[in-house]
Amino acid sequence: MSNVTAFQMADILFTGAGSLAQSPELISGNGLKKPLIVTDKGIVKVGLAKRLQDILDEAGISYALYDGTVPNPTDDNVGEAYAMYQKEGCDCLIGMGGGSSMDTAKGCGVLATSGGTIDEYRGMGLLKAPLPFYIAVPTTAGTGSESTCAAVITNTKGDHHWKMVLLDGKLLPNAAIIDPQLMVGLPPFITAATGMDAMTHAVEAFISVAASEYTDAMAIGAIKLIFKYLRRAVANGNDIEAREKMAYAQTMAGIAFSNGGLGLVHSMAHPLSAFYNIAHGDANALLLPTIIDFNKLACREKLAEIALASGMTDLGPNPEDAAVEALQRLNDDVNIPSSISDAASRIGAKINEADIAALSKDALNEVSTPTNPRVPSIPEIEALYRKCW
Ligand SMILES: [Fe+2]
Structure with a gap:
């Protein structure tokens, strides 16, 4: 191991009650037009996705929403999210939820800029290009995906399921919004x-x-x-x-x-x-x-x-x-x-x-x-x- 220490995190972290309101400025301020919101059905059901959608609506920002993420998200989730990203002409990503949604958003971003299939990138430092602009919005206090260079996606294609770990500085979000108000409803x-x-x-x-x-x-x-x-x-x-x-x-x-x-x-x-x-x-x-x-x-x-x-x-x-x-x-x-x-x-x-x-x-x-x-x-x-x- 060398003596050189590198230390990375998301480019900017917004922390505090109400910080979700930062999202429109992050999108339009960076010249972006249409995010794909990657989330799961639970987040939609409890109305958390709607809070984000309302904020984007009010700012006149259009978006698409993928809510098919499952716990321990799979290669299929990543493929589906990316298909929607392409079909809807999105140019940036918002991963909203627990680690599953945020990692699925990362996986979708990998396919958008590095191409191929997600299993090609398991391991260390294999991404070909940075992700599209990516905002991570955790709704649980656990995974830390909003501040990590990791994504964990379940491989469903072999004889048994196993977890692929992708590690790459390019997986760090451009921004993380850590709003504790989004966490009060967690059981x-x-x-x-x-x-x-x-x-x-x-x-x-x-x-x-x-x-x-x-x-x-x-x-x-x-x-x-x-x-x-x-x-x-x-x-x-x-x-x-x-x-x-x-x-x-x-x-x-x-x-x-x-x-x-x-x-x-x-x-x-x-x-x-x-x-x-x-x-x-x-x-x-x-x-x-x-x-x-x-x-x-x-x-x-x-x-x-x-x-x-x-x-x-x-x-x-x-x-x-x-x-x-x-x-x-x-x-x-x-x-x-x-x-x-x-x-x-x-x-x-x-x-x-x-x-x-x-x-x-x-x-x-x-x-x-x-x-x-x-x-x-x-x-x-x-x-x-x-x-x-
Ligand atoms: Fe963990």
Whole structure:
């Protein structure tokens, strides 16, 4: 690894209640005419897409709307969104929703300017050209996609579903609008899962072998905010202070991991979502304490800092264990599934322990595994899956 540190994020971040109103100026101010709004049916149903549409209508900006994004979005979603982008003569993108919608918008942008099919771009730095002008509007406080150079799209074309990770600075949005008012209606279980996704981003970036002073500052700042405010956001969705702090936290965590990398929690969570459709946040959260416990051999001091950031004052003789405890307690408090079986039964998914070999192989090959602080072997990954089963 070289000594040169690069640090990137969206060109501009607007954060705060009411910031959605910035969108028309971003479009016309950049000489653009017609965005494709990429979202999902849930966002349309609860009226969030309409808020954006009303703002654009009032400014006299026409748009097209793709609302077919599914959780764990697929190569088909990307293809459909791009077909609409072309058919409607769009010249820019607004991704509005959770990570699924924002990543589908990124995928659509890749096809618009790099051509071909989305699977050609999985991996690092393969885009041929910058995306069309892209505004990311998160409606959850979790994924951080609005501030990352990553997109995760499920490949549905092989013998089993798996997650393609695209990493490229060209995937960074031109602008992100992080409006906590869009998050007040999120139900507690989604608030919890997405909030713990953000926590996982921050923790994994903080202990990553590619961490820097920049990413550490963002990561530990996010960890503090999430320990302090996630419980409140889950307990009362209308707590606008908690929503706003979580909005900051998720973006800071996104910036941290986009520049500092992730680790084995994400590597093991992605196959669980691809195989069984377990929500990304739940998959991360339920794995997090066990995998951090596995990692502690490599990063004791940093885990002690995480324990302090949780608000603990007496860390005892083994501060790294205190961090694992603090994360587990937060999981329990916000009602995260306690195991893979629990997560699967909550969504009616069928799981099979015989899949552990295949899950582990996919996890080892994930793009985030090389930045995990402890180098894992296949038998160790299998044992970790078993422990969390
Ligand atoms: Fe994540």
